[in-house]
Every structure is written in C-alpha cells, then in structure tokens.
Amino acid sequence: MKTLLRWGVVASVAAATASVAPAFGKTKFAGENVTITVAPPRVTVEGTYTFYNAGDEPDTLELYYPFPRGPGLGKPENISVRDADGGAVPFSWKRYDVAFEVTVPPQTEVGVSVAYEQPCDGCEYKYILASNRGWQRPIEKATFAVEVPPQLAPVKGSYELEEVPSREGVVRYELRREDFYPDVDLVLHWERPDFYFGSTALEGNADAPEDAR
16 A cells, blocks of 8 residues: 655645645554754754554555745755664655655554754744644654754744753753644744854854854
8 A cells, every 4th residue: 555645745835735645544643753953054853753554554655744944944955864773765855845655564653764954044943843734633742852052042932842951051942742733833933142143153253254144
C-alpha cells in the first residue's frame, strides 16, 4: 500500500494540496519531538517524527516536509533526512517542500529524523504546525524545545512556552502536548540585541565586518 500525504503544507500551496489524499487509514502520525536552536543569523531545526501502522500490510508514505517562508528567511540548507538507524533517506524538492518516502511495517512504529538550517536575519521564526491537521487526527505526543543565547531571551511564542533548566549559556523553553491537534503554527519572537545580530557579536565581537552589522 502506498499513501501520498503532505504532513505539513505551507499556506501558499495549500490550495494545491486539496486533491492530495492523506493517510487516514491504518497509519497515523504518532509523535513529534523537535528542537529549534536560534543562533543568529541562522536557525537550526532538528525533529524526530514517528508513525504507527495499525494495519496488517506495510504502508509506504510519501511525505512532504514544509519550510517557512517570509521576510528575512533564506532557503533551508544542510538538509538531512535519516531513518531510525541513522541511514540517509533520499529526498527531492517539490516546490517549497522536500519529499521522501517512509515504509511502516504492519503493527509497527517507525521514526524518521529531519534536520536543517535556515538563514534568519530577523527576530522571528515560524515552525509549521497547523498543516498537521491534514492527518485529521491529533498527534499522540508532541514535544518542542527552543534554545537561544541569553542575549535573545525572553522568547515569546504563539503557544505558551515554559522556561526550563538548561546548560550554561543557553536559555531553553519547552512546549509539551498530548493529543495535540494544532490550529496555528508555532511562531517564535525573541529580543534583538543592539549590536550586530550574529553569532560572533553574541560573543561580544566588536570587530565584525562592516557589511555584517
């Protein structure tokens, strides 16, 4: 069995996905564990996603993974898709998404990890969540962590974030949900320091190149 699905859809291409048949059968989107690291002028996203097939036959999902677009955001770079054993999963660009396949054996949960970096020269970032409603089922368990340098705290979000203990030099926030059926994206907003908005300046480097300030 093969199912074509966008588990996330960027708003601008939502109309184009209306004819795509999602996986409302035996396979469900069971879990999402994501860490978003803000280190201007870049944001790094690392996510592990799990899918459970309650059926009696293998199910091959063709998944479309979306990226946010907007002012101050560049094209995602250093994209990595890996299976639970760390093996590389081939992917291809489909407009503003990357597409790849995941085969879920019967009565089995399978995980896939996606990581990427995205240039971000502003003080806001969006992780796409609302399009998960395309599964027409809640996600059983979802965990999101946001890490920023102390100079960028506090971080405000479209969902309430809880600040939790973290290692030195990092402020960490978490959002944990069960039976999560999001209707808005996770939008993050952080403080913009007065000096150069870049990783070297966050270390107090006053000698940053003029064109980088």
